[in-house]
Amino acid sequence: MTLKSVLTGAISGAVIAVSMPASAETQLNVITGGSQNMVEYVTDYLGPLFEEKYPGVKVRVTGTGPGDAGSQKILEKLEAQSAAGKEQWDIDVIVAAQKKTGEMKEMGLLADFRGNIETGKMVTRETAENALGVYVGGYVMPMFHSQTAIAYNPALVPNPPESYDELREWVKKYPKQFGYNGIKNGMSGVAFVTGWMYTYAGDAKTLQSGPYDAAKKETWAQAYADLKAFNENVTFTPGNAGTLDMLNRGEIVMGPVWVDMFYSWQGDGRIPPNLKLKLIAPGMPGQPYYYATPAKAANKELAEKFIELATSPAVQAEGIVNRFNWYPGIDADHVKASLDEKVWSKLFTDVTPLELAQKGKPFPIGPYFDDIKEGYEKQVSN
Amino acid sequence: MVQATLSSNWVRMTTRVLTMSLLAFAIFGPITNMLLWAVAEVWYFPYKLPLEYGFSFWERVFRPEGNATEALFSSIWIALLTVVVSLGIAIPAGYALARGKMPFRYLIMLLFLLPQAFPAVAVHMNVARIFYGLDLTGTVMGVVLVHASQGLVFAVWIATAAFAAVDGELEAAARNMGAGRWRTFIDVTLPLALPGIMASAIFVFLISMDEFTGTYFVGAPDVVTLPMLLFTSSMEGNYQIASISSLILLVPSVGFMLFIERFLKADVLAKVGS
Numbered sequence: 001m002t003l004k005s006v007l008t009g010a011i012s013g014a015v016i017a018v019s020m021p022a023s024a025e026t027q028l029n030v031i032t033g034g035s036q037n038m039v040e041y042v043t044d045y046l047g048p049l050f051e052e053k054y055p056g057v058k059v060r061v062t063g064t065g066p067g068d069a070g071s072q073k074i075l076e077k078l079e080a081q082s083a084a085g086k087e088q089w090d091i092d093v094i095v096a097a098q099k100k101t102g103e104m105k106e107m108g109l110l111a112d113f114r115g116n117i118e119t120g121k122m123v124t125r126e127t128a129e130n131a132l133g134v135y136v137g138g139y140v141m142p143m144f145h146s147q148t149a150i151a152y153n154p155a156l157v158p159n160p161p162e163s164y165d166e167l168r169e170w171v172k173k174y175p176k177q178f179g180y181n182g183i184k185n186g187m188s189g190v191a192f193v194t195g196w197m198y199t200y201a202g203d204a205k206t207l208q209s210g211p212y213d214a215a216k217k218e219t220w221a222q223a224y225a226d227l228k229a230f231n232e233n234v235t236f237t238p239g240n241a242g243t244l245d246m247l248n249r250g251e252i253v254m255g256p257v258w259v260d261m262f263y264s265w266q267g268d269g270r271i272p273p274n275l276k277l278k279l280i281a282p283g284m285p286g287q288p289y290y291y292a293t294p295a296k297a298a299n300k301e302l303a304e305k306f307i308e309l310a311t312s313p314a315v316q317a318e319g320i321v322n323r324f325n326w327y328p329g330i331d332a333d334h335v336k337a338s339l340d341e342k343v344w345s346k347l348f349t350d351v352t353p354l355e356l357a358q359k360g361k362p363f364p365i366g367p368y369f370d371d372i373k374e375g376y377e378k379q380v381s382n
Numbered sequence: 383m384v385q386a387t388l389s390s391n392w393v394r395m396t397t398r399v400l401t402m403s404l405l406a407f408a409i410f411g412p413i414t415n416m417l418l419w420a421v422a423e424v425w426y427f428p429y430k431l432p433l434e435y436g437f438s439f440w441e442r443v444f445r446p447e448g449n450a451t452e453a454l455f456s457s458i459w460i461a462l463l464t465v466v467v468s469l470g471i472a473i474p475a476g477y478a479l480a481r482g483k484m485p486f487r488y489l490i491m492l493l494f495l496l497p498q499a500f501p502a503v504a505v506h507m508n509v510a511r512i513f514y515g516l517d518l519t520g521t522v523m524g525v526v527l528v529h530a531s532q533g534l535v536f537a538v539w540i541a542t543a544a545f546a547a548v549d550g551e552l553e554a555a556a557r558n559m560g561a562g563r564w565r566t567f568i569d570v571t572l573p574l575a576l577p578g579i580m581a582s583a584i585f586v587f588l589i590s591m592d593e594f595t596g597t598y599f600v601g602a603p604d605v606v607t608l609p610m611l612l613f614t615s616s617m618e619g620n621y622q623i624a625s626i627s628s629l630i631l632l633v634p635s636v637g638f639m640l641f642i643e644r645f646l647k648a649d650v651l652a653k654v655g656s
Contacts, residue, residue, distance in 0.1 A: 027603075031602070062603045076510075080507055080508075241620065249426070269426070269434070
């Protein structure tokens with residue numbers, strides 16, 4: 001990067017700003033929730049790939065931020081257009097978190113498109129049909145699956161805890177060395193709390209797949225009380241990235257993180273190269289992000305073509321697994337063929353496929369999920 | 383006795399020096415950290431300073447696909463238009479509120495506070511709904527109107543104070559010499575109130591430069607400003623990108639201030655708020 005290229009950029013920017021031409025090409029508007037790495041994925045990799053395949057199309061990307069809060073902004077923008085009675089909406093493709101995508105489908109904001117694309121047959125996982133209790137079959141394509149795990153510094157923690165039980169003992173021995181973000185500013189903390197409830201609130205299966213019983217939350221008092229006691233000995237971090245950042249600065253030596261963010265940060269040199277991951281028993285949740293297209297997208301066919309490309313085995317292999325360290329959204333056997341063994345096994349350095357199958361859990365169904373978060377606010381963080 | 387005054391003087395001096403250095407540290411410490419992060423390539427515990435310096439994150443921000451330069455220019459363009467719109471309303475409104483015998487003066491002043499009184503997301507979502515009906519979403523004008531609605535409260539309040547501070551007798555003298563109402567306003571009142579009004583312009587410019595929520599609801603996906611590109615990364619602790627974006631946002635703001643400063647001599651500017 002030289003001063004000269006900054007200047008050329010600035011001058012060309014000035015020309016654009018002054019002339020501001022209305023472009024003759026079709027614009028495909030993609031709006032994505034999630035962390036910065038997801039915005040970069042579409043901006044730098046997927047967008048240019050699609051433009052190459054479909055000349056005359058310009059992909060425009062807008063990011064709305066991580067967690068349910070980021071995806072909520074997408075929901076609101078669609079809702080505003082729906083309420084204004086617009087016939088053509090200004091968003092063609094959305095990338096959103098599980099719970100909010102379910103809500104959008106229930107509000108009638110999404111189109112049923114999976115039957116129109118080739119890759120629709122390549123997903124058989126339960127999350128392609130069920131978004132935390134809402135049936136979404138046909139309305140979504142999983143972009144990737146991600147998983148939370150405990151990151152730790154092996155130089156300082158030679159024998160990391162193997163389970164929630166051991167972790168509880170561990171924090172008593174080493175107070176304030178474990179850090180997480182509670183249930184604010186990112187799902188890694190939420191995932192940790194959810195795993196805690198699966199372990200200590202009893203009947204994890206029902207929490208994950210229903211049926212919902214409003215009386216159930218009354219039985220969770222002990223699990224929350226124990227979590228409150230556990231929190232006495234932990235350090236609170238600002239969010240998903242904040243946990244990684246505090247690990248980096250040595251303020252904590254252990255904490256829950258998203259696996260993909262962990263590997264990307266490590267690749268960037270933003271956390272020490274020796275940090276490792278551990279998926280503790282009985283398990284922690286993960287979630288997919290979904291591609292979907294709004295009910296009244298202006299460029300419906302193009303949007304479907306875009307999602308088809310994004311979920312094709314070659315793109316899932318190169319983009320999702322190789323460049324961005326996520327687990328694929330479509331079934332793994334379709335993807336594995338396009339990858340060499342080394343790249344594939346990089347994903348499974350610290351967490352083996354077997355561990356993932358045994359300890360990778362879904363998040364709870366929507367109403368239980370709300371109960372868990374509400375109970376945390378009332379009984380743990382008060 | 384002499385001893386006592388000496389030692390109390392000494393204590394006073396020490397306190398002053400200490401306070402000053404603490405203040406300097408509070409101001410320049412974060413800025414230094416920001417500058418370091420903007421050129422740090424690899425920096426992790428237990429190292430006190432970055433291990434590698436370089437501009438690769440600058441390349442990341444200014445990569446052609448990233449549209450950062452385009453976003454920067456549309457940010458500046460929107461901020462300038464917002465200043466024009468806000469001042470266009472704030473000057474007459476401020477004059478009327480300061481000089482006119484208006485009923486319910488304070489109610490009207492409070493009215494401008496309304497957009498600030500509710501959570502931003504709720505306000506902007508409904509603005510978006512209305513603008514979709516008027517086909518104003520996705521237009522620069524729509525975004526400027528949203529920014530102006532946020533900037534107006536400062537612009538109007540400061541302009542009112544600035545006009546109120548102008549000595550009424552000077553206006554009366556001008557009228558005595560035969561100047562009409564309009565002439566008096568242009569030649570006497572406005573120049574005297576200008577420093578305050580310019581200060582409010584700086585405020586409005588800065589508010590517009592880093593506004594996110596309204597821009598997203600009304601502008602996206604067609605209008606992209608710098609905060610929209612970098613908001614997510616700044617929120618999450620991507621320190622390099624956050625620092626670079628702060629630095630980029632500093633440039634137009636400082637430039638705007640320097641321009642105003644040249645435009646109004648420093649001694650006039652010093653009277654702002656008096």
